[in-house]
Amino acid sequence: MTSREVPVAAPRAVHGAPTARRGDHAVLATRRNSLNLIRLVLALAVLVFHAYPLGGFTGKPTLLGVGLGGWAVAGFFCLSGYLIQASRDSRPVETYLMLRIARIFPAYWVCLVVTAFVFAPAAYVMAKGTIDGFLTSGPTAPLDYVLTNAFLRINSYAVGDTLTTVPYPVAWNGSLWTLYYEFICYLALAVLGVFAWWRGRIAVLVALAAVTALAVGYPHVAPYVGNDPHVANLVALAPYFFAGAAVYRWRDRVPLTWPVALLSAGLVVGASALDPQRGPVLTAAAFATALLYLGTVLPSPRWVRGNDVSYGVYIYAFPVQQLLVVFGVHTAGLWPYVIATTALTALAAVGSWYAIERPALRTARRRLDRRSGRSPVEAVPAGESVAAVGGPAAVGAAVDADRAQVGAVATSA
Template sequence: MAFDPRNNSLNLIRLVLALLVLVSHTFPIAGWGDGPMYADENLGGWAVIGFFVLSGYLIMGSRVRTDAGTYLMHRVARIFPAFLVCLVVTALAFAPIGYWRLNGTLSGFLTTANTPANYVFANSFLRMSDYSVAGTPGAVPYPGAWNGSLWSLYFEFLCYIVVGLLAFVPLVRRSAWGIAVAFVLSVVAQIRVGDVVALFGGNGEIPLLAKLLPYFLGGALLYMLKDRIRFSAPFGLLAAGVSFATISLVPSWGGQLVAPLVAYALLWVSLVLPAPRVILRNDVSYGAYIYAFPVQQMVVIFGGHTLGLVPYVLICTAFTAVLATASWLLVERPVMRRVRRGTPSPAPTAAQAAVTPG
């Protein structure tokens, strides 16, 4: 069967990936170690990779259907408003409570070295430069970081830019060869990441971009091949098996090499996995991703982690669900609707809601 952009459970899969990030972060935030690992990557890291391969498929579709200006406007509208609101909520809601619990007063909260205002301003362009606010969170197992999940959004947006620029090349828009070449080069860059980092003067962001870009381009490549491939259970299981084996054998770059197969497996699952109607109509995965970490820190501040792993996860999931739903209903969906009304676009698909929750 072909991939049906109107009838799939991608919203559910992305929500599950966001919740896997929450579970993964539970261990360091509560002081219980690194948590489950596979091929030198924790559970949250693999969830982020899942977001990137799916996003690559969906965002490539968005780019080839729209002009560069509309594409960029949609991508900015999808990722920035909810992100900026999250920064403000962290600075003006979570952090004051954390500061009061730590110091017994709010005196000095607005004038500390890393002020709430500077937390919002310094991080407002996605590149996280300070994860703390007014010295909080403190006296917790994982101090100094209110939202360790937000780092991936910067790299997600860099991938948007890469695909946006590649699509200016006529070959990229007309056939799969252009993206195939870009994908192969990105895998080579990951294999030779030390040499690539040296070319950029040791820039610490390059290893992360080299790691994540092949996953995004692997998903993009699968989109460009969509008219030639069909999804079925035998091939879906085969793709998953080959991916697992390759990653196990070559953990340093095997995942990047099989990124198109990972995308195939996830998309196949989205076609056969049923999803509740409310999830089909509402994508709360981004909100879950960006609010889970501060919620988890706040629950720890009030001692919720002492109840044990399962109660702690359930409490954090419940509060995160409330904030994620509010983010979708009050920020994300209204902004995207307004942007779509103001720009001509083809029939809406799952790509219009795609973003890494990472």
């Protein structure tokens, strides 16, 4: 869900401002930017959005007719497209893929194991008063939950006979499903980067136009692909990813200045107000530009700039929220519940970063350095971070669609 690897000239800015200048254009500084902070805010926005259904609270926060979670996910994909295109442009395909795998999978696998063998047993004991029968209860045994979901495509949301009496039953992690589509976008860039024609500016605009047209016209296409929800989600999310990639490719021509950011934000607001379904996707590049501008001007704490915990927040928030519901924390009210889940999720995210994510990236980099004969580089670039976070079809719609899908699992379990 960072930025040190973006290969852009980055003279140290005065007074800590996270911008650099190239000619007459403001560009994103390679190290001194606030993208980690922005991604962290987006991950927390997803947490707040999920707090309503998970805690059994009525309503949901929306903006311009789109759920807060939808905007956050779209933002993740925009930033991811920018950073991952930068990574692909600066590395051979095998190096690029190894770093992408190191960034996504180790923490993801640990999250599955912690959910299945720590959180779920605690919920089971809370409900049953004993651990007896946990390993063989319910439609999905704990080990099956880990194995069937191991390669990002979520095939089971349930762990044993747990979460049967909570407001949002059965599902232990309704956020992880988005990572599958994000990784498909990573693979798409891996393949496209092989071709010389992809290295030009026009190619990425053609790709963005194509995926945007497909997203807007998808209702007419859906019957021809069997109304496959996986295709629908990928089609809905791809425009945001490729919008970020396009902004990266055109970074020398599109200045990250306040007039451009203001115009971009105005386009997003206007289009979304007129058409909440299609407006956001049609202005995805403008949305990406506005977010990246914030990355150049917002002050960020030094620790946040050097440590990307947004991925950990994204993957642990949902199970932490469910576990606290089991223990009745939600009965104290929405905001006490949000504060408690934020605190515990932050602990899990920081632990994941220091114990799993950063060591995995360093190990991958050392192996690559040995293979290439270079001296190992100690620093872990924020640019190796994932944009965690995934996203809803047509921005907000797939959050609700996924909720319905998980609900169907709950009723059929």
